[in-house]
Amino acid sequence: MPFMTELLPDGARVFVAGHRGLVGSAVVRRLTAEGHPVLVRTRDELDLRDAAATAAWLRQTRPDAVVLAAAKVGGIMANSTYPVQFLEDNLRIQLSVVAGAHAAGVPRLLFLGSSCIYPKFAPQPIREDALLTGPLEPTNEAYALAKIAGIVQVQSYRRQYGAAYVSAMPTNLYGPGDNFDLATSHVLPALIRRFDEAARDGAPEVTLWGSGTPRREFLHVDDLAAACTLLLREYDADEPVNVGCGEDLTIRELAETVSDVVGYRGRIGWDTAKPDGTPRKLLDVSRLFALGWRPRVALRDGVAAVHRQWREQAAGSAAAGSEPDPGAEPAAAH
Numbered sequence: 001m002p003f004m005t006e007l008l009p010d011g012a013r014v015f016v017a018g019h020r021g022l023v024g025s026a027v028v029r030r031l032t033a034e035g036h037p038v039l040v041r042t043r044d045e046l047d048l049r050d051a052a053a054t055a056a057w058l059r060q061t062r063p064d065a066v067v068l069a070a071a072k073v074g075g076i077m078a079n080s081t082y083p084v085q086f087l088e089d090n091l092r093i094q095l096s097v098v099a100g101a102h103a104a105g106v107p108r109l110l111f112l113g114s115s116c117i118y119p120k121f122a123p124q125p126i127r128e129d130a131l132l133t134g135p136l137e138p139t140n141e142a143y144a145l146a147k148i149a150g151i152v153q154v155q156s157y158r159r160q161y162g163a164a165y166v167s168a169m170p171t172n173l174y175g176p177g178d179n180f181d182l183a184t185s186h187v188l189p190a191l192i193r194r195f196d197e198a199a200r201d202g203a204p205e206v207t208l209w210g211s212g213t214p215r216r217e218f219l220h221v222d223d224l225a226a227a228c229t230l231l232l233r234e235y236d237a238d239e240p241v242n243v244g245c246g247e248d249l250t251i252r253e254l255a256e257t258v259s260d261v262v263g264y265r266g267r268i269g270w271d272t273a274k275p276d277g278t279p280r281k282l283l284d285v286s287r288l289f290a291l292g293w294r295p296r297v298a299l300r301d302g303v304a305a306v307h308r309q310w311r312e313q314a315a316g317s318a319a320a321g322s323e324p325d326p327g328a329e330p331a332a333a334h
Contacts, residue, residue, distance in 0.1 A: 068094065113170075180310055207270070242287065
């Protein structure tokens with residue numbers, strides 16, 4: 001892997017696409033803490049699916065780097081219900097931002113994908129070279145194909161134009177700004193909300209989708225943000241880079257951890273008629289670890305912090321006489 005210095009100079013101006021989302025907001029916090037001026041635009045100000053408008057804005061502002069954290073994201077239900085939007089919205093965003101950045105002469109770009117790009121039955125832990133070696137998980141195939149296209153787009157700009165554009169593939173993420181909407185959220189914030197509401201209501205049982213046997217890896221989004229800034233500074237190669245903690249646990253173990261942190265004392269049931277998704281998805285993170293990066297936030301500590309966030313959010317909504325805000329925009333970064 002070739003490495004270069006000064007890929008992201010001190011004080012470089014960075015456009016974070018998707019700054020309101022889980023990932024984008026964490027990247028903004030990290031870049032700001034490291035002294036980088038950060039450029040952002042809301043969806044109302046700039047629809048990243050609009051290629052002409054995106055290219056014009058990038059030509060006008062000419063950032064030194066772009067972090068492409070904007071995406072339409074969601075869990076199994078959302079992906080299964082709206083595959084057209086998950087495919088087309090993500091393709092449009094990626095085409096607009098990457099092509100617009102190149103046309104504007106932006107020298108550095110980091111594209112954020114997802115671990116769902118890998119085959120459903122990839123050897124574990126999953127190496128980056130497992131990409132396109134087998135069939136995808138059907139429940140999120142449209143989203144995964146869009147993200148694979150983003151990786152190939154970045155690689156193509158490198159090969160054809162010599163652009164210092166790179167890709168990172170995060171594992172399952174959670175943290176500040178998480179989305180608690182049960183229709184669109186990922187598994188961990190959904191579990192936190194369901195167990196918290198069950199504890200509040202004295203429910204004797206919480207029934208969850210699937211068998212509880214699939215294994216998943218979870219990374220705090222602040223750890224991902226630290227990895228992103230490291231990659232912007234030090235990594236310059238064709239191959240995508242996995243970002244994870246290198247450890248996983250079963251969904252049953254995760255549910256038991258969340259239940260214990262939240263204080264729910266009822267039973268946990270499993271609806272095995274519902275899909276499990278990919279049986280295991282543990283990333284090989286040796287490429288990132290070789291750069292000296294390590295995760296810092298332990299899962300239980302991170303779950304407790306996100307639970308406090310949910311309680312504050314729910315209490316604020318109750319005081320205002322409304323339903324809790326579901327959290328980060330479903331179409332924002334993940």
